[in-house]
Amino acid sequence: MKNFALPRSPKVIAGMVILGIFLLLMVIGPFIEPYNPSSPLFLQNLPPSSAHWLGTTELGQDIFSQLLDGARATMVVGLVAGLVATVLSIVVGVSAGYLGGKTDEALSLTSNVFLSLPGLPLLIVIDSYLPVSKRSNPLVIGGVIALTGWAWGARVLRAQTLSLRNRDFVEASRIVGEKRWRIMAVEIAPNLLPILASSLLFTVLYSVGAYTSLAYLGLTNTSVWNWGTMMYWAQANNALLANQWYWFVPPGICIALVGTSLALLNFGIDEFINPRLRAAGVRVRGPKSARVSRPRLGMTPVLRDTSGVSS
Amino acid sequence: MSDAPLLEARGLTKEFLVKPQGSTFARRRPFRAVEDVSVQLREGRVTAVVGESGSGKSVLARMLARTVSPSAGELLVGGKVIDPHQRRDLTYTATVQLVLQDPFASINPVHPIRHVLERPLIIHGTASREVPALSKELLERVALTPGESFLDRYPHELSGGQLQRVSIARALSVRPKVLLADEPISMLDVSVRLGVLNLLRDLCDREHLAILYITHDIASARYIADEVLVMYAGQVVEVAEGTDVVDHPRHPYTQLLVSSVPDPGHQDRVRIQAPSATAFPEEGCRFAPRCPLADDRCRRQVPELVEIGTGHRVRCWRVEEASVLFSSRNSQKGGGEIT
Amino acid sequence: MSESILRVENFSVDYGVGDRAVRAVHDVTFSLGRSEVLGIAGESGSGKSTLVYGLTRLLRAPGVIRSGSASLTIGEEGQRREIDLLSADERELRALRWRHISVVLQSALSALNPVRRIGKEFDEVLRYHGQGTSRAERRARAEELLAMVGLKSDRLDRFPHELSGGQRQRVMIALALALSPDLVIMDEPTTALDVVTQREIIDELRELRERLGFAMIFITHDLSLLVELAEQIMVMYAGRVVERADSSDLYAIPRHPYTVGLMNSFPPLSGEIVPMSGIPGSPPSLASLPTGCAFHPRCPLASEECSLSSPPLVVEGSRSLACFHSSPSVRERLEIRS
Numbered sequence: 005m006k007n008f009a010l011p012r013s014p015k016v017i018a019g020m021v022i023l024g025i026f027l028l029l030m031v032i033g034p035f036i037e038p039y040n041p042s043s044p045l046f047l048q049n050l051p052p053s054s055a056h057w058l059g060t061t062e063l064g065q066d067i068f069s070q071l072l073d074g075a076r077a078t079m080v081v082g083l084v085a086g087l088v089a090t091v092l093s094i095v096v097g098v099s100a101g102y103l104g105g106k107t108d109e110a111l112s113l114t115s116n117v118f119l120s121l122p123g124l125p126l127l128i129v130i131d132s133y134l135p136v137s138k139r140s141n142p143l144v145i146g147g148v149i150a151l152t153g154w155a156w157g158a159r160v161l162r163a164q165t166l167s168l169r170n171r172d173f174v175e176a177s178r179i180v181g182e183k184r185w186r187i188m189a190v191e192i193a194p195n196l197l198p199i200l201a202s203s204l205l206f207t208v209l210y211s212v213g214a215y216t217s218l219a220y221l222g223l224t225n226t227s228v229w230n231w232g233t234m235m236y237w238a239q240a241n242n243a244l245l246a247n248q249w250y251w252f253v254p255p256g257i258c259i260a261l262v263g264t265s266l267a268l269l270n271f272g273i274d275e276f277i278n279p280r281l282r283a284a285g286v287r288v289r290g291p292k293s294a295r296v297s298r299p300r301l302g303m304t305p306v307l308r309d310t311s312g313v314s315s
Numbered sequence: 316m317s318d319a320p321l322l323e324a325r326g327l328t329k330e331f332l333v334k335p336q337g338s339t340f341a342r343r344r345p346f347r348a349v350e351d352v353s354v355q356l357r358e359g360r361v362t363a364v365v366g367e368s369g370s371g372k373s374v375l376a377r378m379l380a381r382t383v384s385p386s387a388g389e390l391l392v393g394g395k396v397i398d399p400h401q402r403r404d405l406t407y408t409a410t411v412q413l414v415l416q417d418p419f420a421s422i423n424p425v426h427p428i429r430h431v432l433e434r435p436l437i438i439h440g441t442a443s444r445e446v447p448a449l450s451k452e453l454l455e456r457v458a459l460t461p462g463e464s465f466l467d468r469y470p471h472e473l474s475g476g477q478l479q480r481v482s483i484a485r486a487l488s489v490r491p492k493v494l495l496a497d498e499p500i501s502m503l504d505v506s507v508r509l510g511v512l513n514l515l516r517d518l519c520d521r522e523h524l525a526i527l528y529i530t531h532d533i534a535s536a537r538y539i540a541d542e543v544l545v546m547y548a549g550q551v552v553e554v555a556e557g558t559d560v561v562d563h564p565r566h567p568y569t570q571l572l573v574s575s576v577p578d579p580g581h582q583d584r585v586r587i588q589a590p591s592a593t594a595f596p597e598e599g600c601r602f603a604p605r606c607p608l609a610d611d612r613c614r615r616q617v618p619e620l621v622e623i624g625t626g627h628r629v630r631c632w633r634v635e636e637a638s639v640l641f642s643s644r645n646s647q648k649g650g651g652e653i654t
Numbered sequence: 655m656s657e658s659i660l661r662v663e664n665f666s667v668d669y670g671v672g673d674r675a676v677r678a679v680h681d682v683t684f685s686l687g688r689s690e691v692l693g694i695a696g697e698s699g700s701g702k703s704t705l706v707y708g709l710t711r712l713l714r715a716p717g718v719i720r721s722g723s724a725s726l727t728i729g730e731e732g733q734r735r736e737i738d739l740l741s742a743d744e745r746e747l748r749a750l751r752w753r754h755i756s757v758v759l760q761s762a763l764s765a766l767n768p769v770r771r772i773g774k775e776f777d778e779v780l781r782y783h784g785q786g787t788s789r790a791e792r793r794a795r796a797e798e799l800l801a802m803v804g805l806k807s808d809r810l811d812r813f814p815h816e817l818s819g820g821q822r823q824r825v826m827i828a829l830a831l832a833l834s835p836d837l838v839i840m841d842e843p844t845t846a847l848d849v850v851t852q853r854e855i856i857d858e859l860r861e862l863r864e865r866l867g868f869a870m871i872f873i874t875h876d877l878s879l880l881v882e883l884a885e886q887i888m889v890m891y892a893g894r895v896v897e898r899a900d901s902s903d904l905y906a907i908p909r910h911p912y913t914v915g916l917m918n919s920f921p922p923l924s925g926e927i928v929p930m931s932g933i934p935g936s937p938p939s940l941a942s943l944p945t946g947c948a949f950h951p952r953c954p955l956a957s958e959e960c961s962l963s964s965p966p967l968v969v970e971g972s973r974s975l976a977c978f979h980s981s982p983s984v985r986e987r988l989e990i991r992s
Contacts, residue, residue: 172420179380180435180485181408194425302747304713306740307671308721367848474936475698504697505875505919506952509932531848538921538930561923575853578923579881579905 019268030079037069059250062241077230081146081215086208088150093157101165118155149214157203201273205266231255319394320355321525322493327352327388348374350549356525363528363540371549372529376497380413412486416498418478422470429466435488453484476507495527537561548601554628565629570641608633660686665722667708678704680893691870693884695877697937701893728754756830760841766814773810799828820851839871881905892948898974911953955979
C-alpha cells in the first residue's frame, strides 16, 4: 500500500540493527547454543574462558547457553504480550472515541480501572492463581501481561480518535454513506498508525520488563530459560557477593539493549510511516562546510556562499 | 416531470443551548443559529446563500444534508415531506450530497484517490469490476485528465484546486440530484477559484443538478447564482434573482455588504457605515443595533420577509427608506445604479 | 517623491542548504518611500511572506538568506542613519524591532497569549521598550492606543477569546503602533476576517497612516484590495517579482500575463456577467519549478523562449516587469474587459 523508504537517521538504524540481532537470537538461539543450558555437567562457578564464554553457574551450567536460550522466551513473551495489548487498546480506544455515549462511558470506566490497578502486584496475584502447568507456557504469561498493559494505549488512542472524528474527511465519509465500523477501521485507524506503532514499541518494552520481573521473582516456571530466571538463580546463589558479574550482568545488559533498541526505533516511527512527512522533508542537511549551526529565532542567518544552490 | 423543487426547506430553525458569555453559573439559554429559513433548490439552478461567519449558513447546509437535525421546520424532497424521526438513509445520501470547505481536510491523507472514489461507488451498488472505469470517468468530469494518472496518487501530491475537484467527483459518484457546496473555494488560491466555480456552474447546466452555493463572497455569488439569499444572524434578510441583490440591494445589511467589498473600479462610491456587532438582540430585528435606519418598531418587532418586486423579498420595516438612501448615495457621482 | 525608507536589492532566501535547498525568494529588488504603502500580491508559494520575514530576520529555520542587501533608513530629518539589516547583530536588531519596524502577523488571532489579558500584553510591550515609568502611565498609553484603533478601554481587562476576530486584529495593530514605528509590515491581516470588518480596518489604517505617517508593507492575495489601499504594488509568483508599478498604473494597464490573470480572477460587482476563467493550472511547488519562466505552463502567451530561460526583471522608472512578451497591448491580447 505505501512505499517504504529506508530510514536515514542513525538512531533508527542503530535501533533496527540491535533489535534485529535479538530477533534473530529469538529464532536461532536454542540451535546455536554450545551446550544444553540446563545440564549441570560442568565445574561450578567457573569464570569466563574459551570453553565457557560466560563461565558456569553454581550448579555447573553454561551461562552463555542460558543467555542464548533465554532470548527466545523473553522476546516471544514480550512480542506476544505487546501485540495482544495493542490490539486490545485499539479496539477499546477507537470504539470509545468514535462511538461516544454510553459505550464510551463503559469502555473508559473499564480502562481507567485497569489503569489504576498496580501492574506488577496484579500480575503476581493472577499468576498465583494459574495452575503450575500453565505457568510454564510463555503465551499464557504473555496474555496475562497484556491484560495489565493495554489500558494506557487505549486512553491515548481514544483521545486521538476523538480529535479525528470531527475532521472533515470523517464527515465526508459519513455523508457518502459509509458504515460506522468501516469508518473506524478504514478511515480513522490508519491515521493512528504513528501513535499505534509508538504504543506497540512501548508495550513490548513494558512486557519484556514485566516478564523479566516475574521471572526474577521466581514466579514463572523456572525450567523455561529466560533472562529473568537467570538473574533469579544468580541472586539466589549470591552471585553479587561472590563477584560473579558474568552471571547476572549479561542478562541485564541484554534486557537493557532490547529496551534501548525499541526506544531508538520510536524516534523514526513518525517519518517512516506518514507519507506526507516523508515527502515534505526539507532538512537542513548538506556538506559540513555549508552547514549552519542552529540559528536563534529572530536572527535568520545570512549565508552568501553561492555554491551548491539550485536556482 | 413535476415542477416541485428537488429539495425544499420550510421554516427551518436550529436552536443550541449555550451558556451566556462571561458567566459560569447562569443557566444555558437557547441560541438560535438558524431561524425560520425557507429555500427551494430547483433543477438546473444555482442558489447562493451569502453570509458572514455566525450567520448560520453552515448550520443550514448541515440541516439540508441531514447531518444535523432541525429544531423546527420541515424538509421536502421532490415535494414529499421527510419524516424527521427517520434517520438519513442511503436513498437520501444518493439524492443530496455535500462538498466541504477545506480540500486538504476533506480527504483522508492515508488513502490514494482511488479509494476516495471507490467507496461511495461500492456503497451505492456499483459492481467492483466497473469501479475503475467509473472512477476515471468521474475524474474527467471534473476536468482532472487523464483520469488514470490521478487514481494512484495520494492527497498530499495534489494541489488544493485539484483536491477540491476530487471532493466534487466524490459527491457526484452517488449520482445526486442536489449538490450542497459549503464555501467550496474560499480556501483555494485566488487564480484557481474561478475554475472550480465554473465547474460547479457547468455541472448544474449540463447535468441538471440543483446546487446550493454557500459563501461569504457576494461577488462570486453574483457571478454564478440564479438566486441569492442573504443571511444575517440566522435569518434570511433578503432574497433576489441573480444580479439584483448586488445591483439593487434593499436591505441595509446587504447594502453594507455590497459597499464593503473592495471595488477598484468604483472607488468613489459612498460607504455605508455601521458599528460592529456584539451580541444579537433578544427581540426585534437582529440588525437593529447596527442599522442607521432603526426605529422603535425595528427594535421591538422582528420584520417579516415581504415581497417587494418579482422574486425580490426583504425582511425590513424601513425598506423604502433604505432603497432611497442607497440609490441617492450612489447617484451622487456619475455611473451609479439608479433604482 | 518622498525619500526612501527601505531599499532592497537582489534579495534571495533559501530553505535548507546544499543540494536539497529550495529557493523561496529569488533576486527581489524594490524600494519603499517614507510614508508609502507597498502592497505585495501573490498566492501560495509566491514567497511574499518569506520575503518580509527574511528582511526583518524573523524567518525560522531552515530559512537562510543567500544574497542581496537590505537597508533601512531611520532617524529624524537631517539625522538619517542607514542600517544594514542583513549584517546587523542581535543588539542592533533588537533596537530596531518595534521601535522602527513592527509586524502584524497573519495568525494574529493566535499571536495573542490566551491566558493573558489584553492590558497585560500592552503593559509588557511598553515596559520592555522603556515606555512609561509607572503602571498607570502605561495603562493610559494603552488606552490611547486602543482609542486610536476604535476600541473601548474596557477591552484591556478582557482575555483574547472574549474579543471578536476583528477586535483582536485591531489590538494587534494597536500593539504594532505602540512605539510609533517608521515601518509597519502586515502579513494578510484581514484574510481571516469578514468583508465588513475588513473594510472597517482598512479605513482605520488609512486614517492612522494619515495621522502618524508611517510606511506600510501590506501582503495579501486580494489584488483589488491593494489597488484601493496601496500606492505601489508588487506582484510575486514562485519567489520572483513579476511586476511592480504604481497601483493606478497597474490597475489601468497590467502588463504581466499573471497580473492580468490575477485581476481576471475576481468577479466584478457590476456590469454584465461575462464568463471569466481565472488562470488554468495551479501555482507550482517551489521544490519542482518549471524550467525557464515559472509561469509559462499557465501562460496564454508562452513561447519557446519562455520555457528555456527565466525573463530578467527590467526596471523602467517606477515600473518593473519580468516577461519576454511585455507590451501595452498585452491586455488586449488577453481580451480582458477593463
